[in-house]
Amino acid sequence: MKKILVITALCASLSLAGQNSSGSFDQSKFIPDISLIIDMSYVNTNVTNDDLDNNEPTSNYGDYGTFKEFNTDNGFNLNYAELALHSNADQAFELDGVFHFNPEGVEVEEAYFTTKALAYNLRAKGGKFKSDFGRLNNQHQHIWDFADAPLVYNSFLSPEGLNAPGAQLQWLVPTPWYMKLGFEMLQSGNGGTYGNDFDKKDGESLYIGYLKNSFDINDASVLLGLSYVNGTSNIIDEDGTSLYKGNSEIYGADVSVKNYFDSYSYINWQSEFLYRQMKSDDTTLYADKEQSGYYTQLVYQVAENYKTGLRYEGFLKKSNGAKISVDASYKTSEFAQLRLQYSHDDAFKQNGNYKAINEIIFELTFAIGAHGAHSF
Amino acid sequence: MKKRIYILLFMFPLSLLANLNIAVTYPYIGALTKTIGGDKVDTVVLAKGNWDPHFVIPRPSLIAKARNADALIINGGQLEIGWLPPLISRASNPKININSKTFLDLSRHVELLQKPLNVDRAGGDVHPDGNPHFHLDPNNILILAGVIKDFLISIDSENKGVYEKNFSDFSGMWKVKLGMWKIKMANNRGVKIVQYHNVMAYFNHAYGLISIATIEPLPGIPPSSRHTIHLIDLIKEQKPCCILHDVYHSTKTAEFLKEKTGIKIILMPHDLGALDEVEDLVSLFDYLSGAL
Numbered sequence: 001m002k003k004i005l006v007i008t009a010l011c012a013s014l015s016l017a018g019q020n021s022s023g024s025f026d027q028s029k030f031i032p033d034i035s036l037i038i039d040m041s042y043v044n045t046n047v048t049n050d051d052l053d054n055n056e057p058t059s060n061y062g063d064y065g066t067f068k069e070f071n072t073d074n075g076f077n078l079n080y081a082e083l084a085l086h087s088n089a090d091q092a093f094e095l096d097g098v099f100h101f102n103p104e105g106v107e108v109e110e111a112y113f114t115t116k117a118l119a120y121n122l123r124a125k126g127g128k129f130k131s132d133f134g135r136l137n138n139q140h141q142h143i144w145d146f147a148d149a150p151l152v153y154n155s156f157l158s159p160e161g162l163n164a165p166g167a168q169l170q171w172l173v174p175t176p177w178y179m180k181l182g183f184e185m186l187q188s189g190n191g192g193t194y195g196n197d198f199d200k201k202d203g204e205s206l207y208i209g210y211l212k213n214s215f216d217i218n219d220a221s222v223l224l225g226l227s228y229v230n231g232t233s234n235i236i237d238e239d240g241t242s243l244y245k246g247n248s249e250i251y252g253a254d255v256s257v258k259n260y261f262d263s264y265s266y267i268n269w270q271s272e273f274l275y276r277q278m279k280s281d282d283t284t285l286y287a288d289k290e291q292s293g294y295y296t297q298l299v300y301q302v303a304e305n306y307k308t309g310l311r312y313e314g315f316l317k318k319s320n321g322a323k324i325s326v327d328a329s330y331k332t333s334e335f336a337q338l339r340l341q342y343s344h345d346d347a348f349k350q351n352g353n354y355k356a357i358n359e360i361i362f363e364l365t366f367a368i369g370a371h372g373a374h375s376f
Numbered sequence: 377m378k379k380r381i382y383i384l385l386f387m388f389p390l391s392l393l394a395n396l397n398i399a400v401t402y403p404y405i406g407a408l409t410k411t412i413g414g415d416k417v418d419t420v421v422l423a424k425g426n427w428d429p430h431f432v433i434p435r436p437s438l439i440a441k442a443r444n445a446d447a448l449i450i451n452g453g454q455l456e457i458g459w460l461p462p463l464i465s466r467a468s469n470p471k472i473n474i475n476s477k478t479f480l481d482l483s484r485h486v487e488l489l490q491k492p493l494n495v496d497r498a499g500g501d502v503h504p505d506g507n508p509h510f511h512l513d514p515n516n517i518l519i520l521a522g523v524i525k526d527f528l529i530s531i532d533s534e535n536k537g538v539y540e541k542n543f544s545d546f547s548g549m550w551k552v553k554l555g556m557w558k559i560k561m562a563n564n565r566g567v568k569i570v571q572y573h574n575v576m577a578y579f580n581h582a583y584g585l586i587s588i589a590t591i592e593p594l595p596g597i598p599p600s601s602r603h604t605i606h607l608i609d610l611i612k613e614q615k616p617c618c619i620l621h622d623v624y625h626s627t628k629t630a631e632f633l634k635e636k637t638g639i640k641i642i643l644m645p646h647d648l649g650a651l652d653e654v655e656d657l658v659s660l661f662d663y664l665s666g667a668l
Contacts, residue, residue: 116473171468172467175440177437214437262624263427263432334596373434373457373460373462
């Protein structure tokens with residue numbers, strides 16, 4: 001009896017509370033767009049992670065750093081559960097937060113504001129965000145054309161890409177075609193070329209600039225981009241001893257021609273070339289001060305639900321080793337995708353010998369909730 | 377010489393300042409805006425009339441088009457949700473921000489049909505605000521013309537007289553046309569039809585056509601063999617007159633249905649430029665009302 005009374009009282013108070021929140025002081029309409037994207041895969045490859053971690057400093061994977069961000073293990077992988085929140089903060093700012101939950105913990109993938117009321121076609125961004133360097137760096141994994149990033153991105157820009165706290169200013173140049181000029185300053189030490197000294201990066205910044213152009217020829221859109229980043233590489237070993245320190249520059253050039261046949265199918269040829277120059281006299285860690293790498297890919301969106309792609313990539317100077325990837329994906333709707341990718345890579349060096357890596361990735365990506373549309 | 381070309385290049389957008397430069401999402405909005413605005417406005421249409429209005433390709437060139445617009449008029453009803461938001465964000469132009477005085481969402485001014493009671497993506501890619509293809513009821517065109525007139529006056533009161541006169545001319549002409557289309561369509565009341573996607577909902581509503589099925593099993597989901605087999609039985613049983621097919625989806629499944637049941641396929645333009653004959657709003661409804 002007493003129990004029933006308590007429950008009744010609880011229900012009454014709950015319904016009262018409910019009334020309050022849906023009445024005069026209701027805020028439920030202000031809930032931001034919330035989405036959850038889950039990406040999982042089954043991977044089968046002929047090399048172990050130890051092999052990959054111990055790749056030789058002179059190998060084509062670059063000279064330092066973990067090898068990849070996603071699909072890391074042979075067998076099943078939960079790559080991430082991405083929680084994304086987006087809303088206008090007020091009339092002047094929008095706010096975005098993107099969080100990656102994975103078995104190791106939670107990572108603030110991005111958290112930034114964007115201005116929406118600046119004059120002269122200017123737009124500013126601040127917080128932690130993916131840089132607009134190159135064609136792929138600012139794209140989230142779930143919209144990639146392949147399950148993995150190009151080797152040159154992993155090696156030069158780190159598996160997480162250029163993604164750090166900083167500020168960005170972009171200007172749409174008043175030309176009849178699309179032209180965007182952007183400058184960014186990011187906190188250094190995010191991995192890749194710019195090192196792993198996350199603790200001693202006081203005041204050290206990466207300076208990034210890029211120019212992007214686009215115009216249409218009939219139903220084809222052409223994109224041409226030039227990018228540049230400059231900063232201090234600061235690489236330490238496990239004990240914190242400095243292994244390498246010096247100024248490094250990366251130049252990037254990208255081109256893409258995307259021809260649409262109708263609303264649902266297109267063919268896209270996209271290529272990117274990155275050149276890196278490391279300026280320290282220190283030769284202990286890096287044998288080569290200059291390196292360059294590239295990828296070129298052809299993606300055919302056959303119909304609304306089917307897509308297939310072919311990518312060829314490698315590094316110059318070190319060897320002629322190259323990686324080739326082919327993938328095909330099927331979507332049951334805009335919110336669920338199945339992808340099968342095979343890649344053959346003979347750019348990998350171990351114990352002085354090149355060793356071919358064969359990899360099959362079966363990847364599933366799902367999205368629920370309110371997720372904003374993607375740009376071109 | 378080279379210098380002069382550059383100067384011309386940068387002067388070009390300035391020369392547009394004389395008129396209101398209005399960006400619109402679809403060709404029909406462009407035609408209405410031009411009709412009401414006359415020579416006081418220039419319009420820039422973002423989408424192509426012969427491609428799927430749900431899947432407009434967000435080419436960077438569209439950002440350049442929206443960059444110096446003085447106003448933006450959209451269809452709304454979530455028809456643009458898959459392509460327009462990133463363009464607005466990237467155009468860095470406060471005049472086209474949602475909620476700015478120079479932004480107009482037409483769907484807020486007409487009554488939407490088929491507003492779903494429950495929304496779940498297991499039911500396909502449904503429009504939670506209701507069916508957004510409202511411009512295909514020619515009675516709505518008149519309402520929209522009035523909305524655009526009020527909008528233009530609100531941002532450019534100096535030319536109020538021009539906009540009112542253009543509206544009243546259009547309104548007189550359109551009312552005559554409405555009468556003609558009504559007579560033309562009178563015999564089609566109660567006729568059953570099949571569609572690919574429910575694009576013609578408002579046209580059907582206006583003239584009493586009954587849409588009994590769609591070729592896509594769920595909104596936004598491509599045809600499946602199971603659903604197509606079901607359609608064959610349904611067509612044989614209910615004997616709809618025809619498939620009213622949009623111009624942008626493949627007619628492959630429709631052709632298969634035709635082969636199995638003998639049903640007629642009629643291409644229905646949804647916007648200006650969808651078919652070569654459809655050049656303006658009058659010819660759009662002339663075509664639609666004569667298609668059956």
